[in-house]
Amino acid sequence: MQKIYATSRALLLAGGLAGALFGCKKLDVPVESQFVAANFPKTLSDYNASVGAIYSNLSSQFAVPYWRMQDMSTDEAILPARDGNFDDGGQYRQLHYHTWTPDHPNVLTIWQWAYGGITTCNRLLNVTNTFGFAPAEQAARLAEIRAMRALYYFFLLDLYGNVPIVTDYPTAPLPATQPRTKVYEFIESELKSLTPKLPAKSGAGATNTQQYGRPTKGLVYALLAKLYLNAEVYGAPARYPDVVRMADSVQANPNYALDARYRDIFLPNNGPQIRETIFAIPYDQQIPGNQFTRFGFFYYLVQAYGFNVGLSIAMSTTPEFYARFNLPGDARNATWLAGPQFVPDGNGGFTTTPVYYPNTTTQIVINPVLTLVPPKPMDVGNTIVTQSEGVRSIKYYPDPATIQATRLNGNDVPLLRLADVLLMKAEAILRGAPATASNGEMQTPLVLVNKVRARAGAQLATSIALSGMLDERARELSWEAWRRNDLIRFGQFETEYPLPNDVLKMDKSSFRRLYPVPTIERQLNTNLQQNPGY
Numbered sequence: 001m002q003k004i005y006a007t008s009r010a011l012l013l014a015g016g017l018a019g020a021l022f023g024c025k026k027l028d029v030p031v032e033s034q035f036v037a038a039n040f041p042k043t044l045s046d047y048n049a050s051v052g053a054i055y056s057n058l059s060s061q062f063a064v065p066y067w068r069m070q071d072m073s074t075d076e077a078i079l080p081a082r083d084g085n086f087d088d089g090g091q092y093r094q095l096h097y098h099t100w101t102p103d104h105p106n107v108l109t110i111w112q113w114a115y116g117g118i119t120t121c122n123r124l125l126n127v128t129n130t131f132g133f134a135p136a137e138q139a140a141r142l143a144e145i146r147a148m149r150a151l152y153y154f155f156l157l158d159l160y161g162n163v164p165i166v167t168d169y170p171t172a173p174l175p176a177t178q179p180r181t182k183v184y185e186f187i188e189s190e191l192k193s194l195t196p197k198l199p200a201k202s203g204a205g206a207t208n209t210q211q212y213g214r215p216t217k218g219l220v221y222a223l224l225a226k227l228y229l230n231a232e233v234y235g236a237p238a239r240y241p242d243v244v245r246m247a248d249s250v251q252a253n254p255n256y257a258l259d260a261r262y263r264d265i266f267l268p269n270n271g272p273q274i275r276e277t278i279f280a281i282p283y284d285q286q287i288p289g290n291q292f293t294r295f296g297f298f299y300y301l302v303q304a305y306g307f308n309v310g311l312s313i314a315m316s317t318t319p320e321f322y323a324r325f326n327l328p329g330d331a332r333n334a335t336w337l338a339g340p341q342f343v344p345d346g347n348g349g350f351t352t353t354p355v356y357y358p359n360t361t362t363q364i365v366i367n368p369v370l371t372l373v374p375p376k377p378m379d380v381g382n383t384i385v386t387q388s389e390g391v392r393s394i395k396y397y398p399d400p401a402t403i404q405a406t407r408l409n410g411n412d413v414p415l416l417r418l419a420d421v422l423l424m425k426a427e428a429i430l431r432g433a434p435a436t437a438s439n440g441e442m443q444t445p446l447v448l449v450n451k452v453r454a455r456a457g458a459q460l461a462t463s464i465a466l467s468g469m470l471d472e473r474a475r476e477l478s479w480e481a482w483r484r485n486d487l488i489r490f491g492q493f494e495t496e497y498p499l500p501n502d503v504l505k506m507d508k509s510s511f512r513r514l515y516p517v518p519t520i521e522r523q524l525n526t527n528l529q530q531n532p533g534y
Helices: 006-022 044-071 088-097 105-130 135-159 180-197 205-211 217-229 240-251 262-266 292-296 331-335 418-430 445-456 466-477 483-489 519-524
Strands: 277-281 342-344 350-354 413-417 436-438 441-443
Touching: 044 088, 044 105, 044 135, 044 277, 044 413, 044 483, 088 105, 105 135, 105 519, 135 180, 135 217, 180 217, 217 240, 217 277, 217 413, 217 418, 240 418, 240 436, 262 331, 262 413, 413 418, 418 445, 418 466, 441 445, 445 466, 466 483
Parallel strands: none
Antiparallel strands: 277 413, 342 350, 436 441
16 A cells, blocks of 8 residues: 555544444344543544544455355365465355355354444444534535445445344344345446536546545445446346446546556555556555455465565465466466566566575476365365465565564555446446447447556457356456355356365355355344345
C-alpha cells in the first residue's frame, strides 16, 4: 500500500479501536450495550473513529477467510496437507471437495464478519442522523455508510443466499430469514438510491487519495453490474442490458483507465495512483488481513525476494487452472511461480540468475503437478521434492517489508476494477445484450476482451465466444475472489479436477452453490432457516 492516503488509513486504524469498543459479531445476540451519553461520539475525530470500524472489519477477514470460501472451493486455489501438516482439521480439503458443513470455521467466521459490519453500519446510521451535521454533509455520510452496508449484504447474498435483512439498530429480536430474491432486491434498491449522493472518482490526486478505499459512484455502478450479471443465479430475471448500462456508467468517467502495467495493480506500493481501481481494501503492516505471501509463497525463495521470515509452503493452484496461462507474451503468466526459479528483479519480473535450494547448487524447480500420497487425504507429502509441488501465486507480489511478528503483506486488494467491468460487459453482450459505444468506441465483446489482453501484452484474440469468457476472466482475475461466482454462473462449479492418486471425490450436489447457515447461529436464532440440502 502506498503510504500517502492518510485519511483512509487513519479510518482503518481508528476503526480497530472503535471495533473493540462497539463491535458486535453475532446478528442475534441480545443487545447489552449501545451508544449512551458516556460513549456517544462528541467530536468529529470520535465520529470518524467510529466509522473506521466499518473498514477495519472489512479488511480483517476479506483477504483470508472470505477469499478462501470464494477461491479454495474452486480449481483456482488449493491447500494440500504436507504429511499431515497444514491439514487444520480438514477445513481446506472440505472446501476443495465441497464437503463443508454448517460447522466449518470459515462458514461461521464470514457470517459473523458480514453481520458485524452490517450491525456497525446500522448503529452509525443512527449516530449520523443525530450528530449535528449540516444537511449536505449528513446526506453524504449516510450514503457512505449505506453503500458499505449494501456491500456486506452482497457478500451474504452471494455466499449464503437466504439471509435476514436487518436495517435497524438495536436489532429486532430473532430476525427471520428472507428469500434470496428479496435480498437481491434490497441491495439493488439501496445502490440505485445512492447513486446521486456519492462522489465520483476525481481527476485530482488529493481527492482520490481521500476517497480511496471508500465508496464512490463507481462502486455503485460496478457492484450493480455484478448484481445484474448474476441476476439469474440470485433468482431474479436476466438483466444483461443493465450490466452493459452499468459498465458504460463506469466508463463514462474518464478518470478510470486500464493501467499500462498489469503488475503495478498488485505490487506492495499499490494505492490510489492505480487508475483502474474502483474499490480496494487497503492493507499494510499495521492494517492486518492480507497474508497471501504467508500462505501462498514458496519458503525457500524468501531470501531471494529480500526477506527472511517463517512462511507456509502449502497453498498453490491446481495444474488444470494454471494451464490457462498459455498466451504468448502475457504478463499475467509471470504472476505464478512454476518451473525453474530465478532471482526477481524487484519490479514484478525476473532476472536470469538462478535461485538454489539452501546450501546446494541445485536450482529450485516448482512442479505444477500435485501428486497425492495416500492414505492421508489430500496430502502430497513433505519432502523437498513434494514441497516443490504446486504452482504458487505471486500476483500480490511478496512485500519486502514483511516481518516475522505479523507476516503481513502491504499490497492493497482490489475488489472491483475496470478490467472486470469490461469483461462483465463483454459477457453480457455474448449473453444477449446489445453492444454499445463508450467514449466514441463501439465495444463488441472482441474489442473489450482485446483491450484487457493488450494491456497484459498477450496475444490478441481473433474471435470470442461465451464459452471462452470463463478463461478470459480466469487469466485476468485469478485470486481476486471471483472464481466461485464465475463458475456458478457458467454452470461449472461442480466440475471435478482430480489429482493423481486422489482417493476422495467432490460432492457435486448443486445445493452446495450456497453455503449453509452456521449451526451456532441457528441455535441462537430459531427464526433462521437452513439452506436446502444441509
